[in-house]
Amino acid sequence: MTTSTQIQLAARPAGWPTPADFATVQVEYGDLEPGQVRVANEFISVDPYMRGRMSDARSYAPPYALGATMTGGAIGRVVESTSADLPVGAVVLHQFGWRDVVQEDAARFRAVPELPGVPLSLYLGVLGMTGLTAYVGLTAIAGLKAGDTVFVSGAAGAVGTAAGQIARLLGAGRVIGSAGSDDKVALLTGKYGYDAAFNYKSAPVRRQLHTAAPGGVDVFFDNVGGDHLQAALSVMNDGGRVALCGAIAGYNATEKTPGPYNMANLITRGLTLKGFTVGNYQGHAPEFNRLMTGWFTEGKIAYDETVVDGIEHAVDAFLSMMHGGNTGKMVVRI
Amino acid sequence: MTTSTQIQLAARPAGWPTPADFATVQVEYGDLEPGQVRVANEFISVDPYMRGRMSDARSYAPPYALGATMTGGAIGRVVESTSADLPVGAVVLHQFGWRDVVQEDAARFRAVPELPGVPLSLYLGVLGMTGLTAYVGLTAIAGLKAGDTVFVSGAAGAVGTAAGQIARLLGAGRVIGSAGSDDKVALLTGKYGYDAAFNYKSAPVRRQLHTAAPGGVDVFFDNVGGDHLQAALSVMNDGGRVALCGAIAGYNATEKTPGPYNMANLITRGLTLKGFTVGNYQGHAPEFNRLMTGWFTEGKIAYDETVVDGIEHAVDAFLSMMHGGNTGKMVVRI
Numbered sequence: 119m120t121t122s123t124q125i126q127l128a129a130r131p132a133g134w135p136t137p138a139d140f141a142t143v144q145v146e147y148g149d150l151e152p153g154q155v156r157v158a159n160e161f162i163s164v165d166p167y168m169r170g171r172m173s174d175a176r177s178y179a180p181p182y183a184l185g186a187t188m189t190g191g192a193i194g195r196v197v198e199s200t201s202a203d204l205p206v207g208a209v210v211l212h213q214f215g216w217r218d219v220v221q222e223d224a225a226r227f228r229a230v231p232e233l234p235g236v237p238l239s240l241y242l243g244v245l246g247m248t249g250l251t252a253y254v255g256l257t258a259i260a261g262l263k264a265g266d267t268v269f270v271s272g273a274a275g276a277v278g279t280a281a282g283q284i285a286r287l288l289g290a291g292r293v294i295g296s297a298g299s300d301d302k303v304a305l306l307t308g309k310y311g312y313d314a315a316f317n318y319k320s321a322p323v324r325r326q327l328h329t330a331a332p333g334g335v336d337v338f339f340d341n342v343g344g345d346h347l348q349a350a351l352s353v354m355n356d357g358g359r360v361a362l363c364g365a366i367a368g369y370n371a372t373e374k375t376p377g378p379y380n381m382a383n384l385i386t387r388g389l390t391l392k393g394f395t396v397g398n399y400q401g402h403a404p405e406f407n408r409l410m411t412g413w414f415t416e417g418k419i420a421y422d423e424t425v426v427d428g429i430e431h432a433v434d435a436f437l438s439m440m441h442g443g444n445t446g447k448m449v450v451r452i
Numbered sequence: 453m454t455t456s457t458q459i460q461l462a463a464r465p466a467g468w469p470t471p472a473d474f475a476t477v478q479v480e481y482g483d484l485e486p487g488q489v490r491v492a493n494e495f496i497s498v499d500p501y502m503r504g505r506m507s508d509a510r511s512y513a514p515p516y517a518l519g520a521t522m523t524g525g526a527i528g529r530v531v532e533s534t535s536a537d538l539p540v541g542a543v544v545l546h547q548f549g550w551r552d553v554v555q556e557d558a559a560r561f562r563a564v565p566e567l568p569g570v571p572l573s574l575y576l577g578v579l580g581m582t583g584l585t586a587y588v589g590l591t592a593i594a595g596l597k598a599g600d601t602v603f604v605s606g607a608a609g610a611v612g613t614a615a616g617q618i619a620r621l622l623g624a625g626r627v628i629g630s631a632g633s634d635d636k637v638a639l640l641t642g643k644y645g646y647d648a649a650f651n652y653k654s655a656p657v658r659r660q661l662h663t664a665a666p667g668g669v670d671v672f673f674d675n676v677g678g679d680h681l682q683a684a685l686s687v688m689n690d691g692g693r694v695a696l697c698g699a700i701a702g703y704n705a706t707e708k709t710p711g712p713y714n715m716a717n718l719i720t721r722g723l724t725l726k727g728f729t730v731g732n733y734q735g736h737a738p739e740f741n742r743l744m745t746g747w748f749t750e751g752k753i754a755y756d757e758t759v760v761d762g763i764e765h766a767v768d769a770f771l772s773m774m775h776g777g778n779t780g781k782m783v784v785r786i
Contacts, residue, residue: 170720175720179720343715343716347715362715362718362719363719364719365715365716365719368716374713374714375713376710376711376712376713377710377711377712377713377714377715378710378711378715379708379709379710379711380708380711381677381681381696381699381711381712382677382699382702383727384696384725384726384727385696385697385698385699385727385728385729386504386509386513386727386729387727388726388727388728388729388732389726389727390724390725390726390727391718391724391725391726392718392722392723392724392725393717393718393719393720393721393722393723393724394719394722395719395720395722398722
């Protein structure tokens with residue numbers, strides 16, 4: 119018998135989620151059945167997309183069920199096994215989410231190599247789904263070409279820090295980012311090699327973007343939506359491409375927010391807006407893993423993590439991330 | 453010496469254009485220089501995109517100059533020639549627009565065959581730029597696949613009547629159209645083979661579109677924008693593609709109109725919005741001409757034209773078309 123502490127969705131949030139929308143439960147696991155493993159999580163991921171799944175609006179991904187444990191990316195270590203494929207000690211990625219211990223069929227876990235000097239949490243971030251999201255958005259969605267000017271909104275977040283660096287490594291010309299504090303802006307131009315960055319809370323996005331992108335923008339990787347999208351449409355060059363990855367500006371809105379006032383620019387400038395969720399682009403993972411492992415090994419990838427300790431603080435970590443309290447990837451250490 | 457009657461843009465319209473925004477002038481042409489032709493126009497084209505060029509907002513196409521003759525598609529016959537390439541009697545397409553007679557270098561005209569039983573005006577419509585616009589939007593922009601459900605807004609207009617038929621001929625499953633009168637709706641399901649059609653003035657677009665497309669929409673060919681675009685985003689299937697061809701709903705707006713309230717659907721459903729102007733896709737013309745000539749010869753293409761007589765009524769024709777007074781292509785007969 120093992121006791122697992124798990125966080126469940128208790129109510130569908132209206133607007134900003136609150137701790138009352140979640141419940142902490144203790145689940146008792148019995149002995150392993152044949153082919154099962156017991157995994158002690160080391161890190162769990164909290165991501166903006168989870169807000170969408172807390173609502174019951176139609177989406178690619180089904181909504182979270184009420185009274186069920188929050189699923190999502192997590193990484194842990196096998197502590198007991200009846201599977202020859204996954205021995206005790208193996209490091210595994212999985213989607214069982216917000217719990218300290220999970221017990222399931224071995225086939226539902228994916229072993230990853232434990233590399234010297236590489237924190238396991240990076241498999242939830244720049245080496246994992248987060249990095250893949252940035253890569254897919256820039257390549258398969260936005261068709262990044264060498265020399266393109268790239269603008270990344272919410273650039274100090276998990277996906278944004280990866281996107282700016284990947285864009286540069288794939289040959290982008292000028293790379294511009296927005297973030298919600300002066301400290302983050304300094305990080306973008308310092309640590310992450312952005313050519314220009316601005317604080318979207320200190321002046322209108324449109325004006326700052328015009329200044330930062332005097333030659334216009336060819337590729338916009340959007341994590342924010344709202345006024346960021348409208349501003350970008352006003353500076354996009356002819357034939358520009360927008361990868362719509364997230365729209366965190368509207369995730370907790372209780373009233374419907376209008377789209378950009380300048381949608382007609384799509385026609386007159388021949389622009390493309392393409393939304394995506396990385397789950398539909400897993401076929402790009404081998405190519406991404408090969409490239410990213412190479413870059414990472416060569417020391418070309420910087421990263422930040424914001425780590426919150428304790429499964430009991432998973433909800434706090436999620437809410438802090440939604441408010442922009444993170445730099446780079448937000449993870450919960452178990 | 454020949455006198456040419458020409459319509460010029462006299463002022464940039466604010467909101468709906470009025471006759472006062474235009475001026476009629478008489479231009480005297482001298483004798484032909486070597487290599488020139490004099491062409492007597494038979495039909496001139498009035499098109500929604502012209503409204504955009506009357507404003508000085510940035511666009512692919514430069515704005516019309518004030519005090520210059522309105523340019524645009526026209527077809528006429530060579531009445532005098534000093535060019536071996538274009539003898540007297542040749543039928544030629546050109547872009548010199550709103551005038552009864554034009555005199556220019558032969559290289560600026562394109563000869564087209566005069567086919568028995570085919571009105572020359574069709575070269576301005578379904579056999580010309582209008583048909584190409586429909587074809588490019590469905591194929592290069594929206595990536596139409598066999599079996600797709602296709603929705604065309606403003607389907608009784610010049611591009612719309614062509615788009616519905618081309619979609620069907622390219623293998624679309626269900627084809628749905630909207631139009632601004634019950635007569636036009638009857639024409640869509642009768643003459644043009646639409647599976648379903650509705651009058652967008654008689655009830656909210658969203659409700660009618662949901663009813664007409666119970667299985668959702670895969671390809672949306674948008675000529676209207678506004679509530680049509682918002683409604684379509686609510687019924688698009690996962691992976692759906694929107695070709696943004698026109699947004700006539702907003703062309704004469706004096707206040708900025710917001711974009712759709714459901715832009716987040718682009719992300720959750722993996723939708724693509726792509727705007728285009730046919731001028732950038734002329735490379736598709738040979739393929740289109742081959743296909744369309746075949747379909748037309750086989751009697752598979754229906755068409756309507758709304759013909760207004762007299763260059764002095766070009767402005768009236770343009771305004772009537774902007775108000776939906778046309779069925780199929782609106783042309784001015786000289």
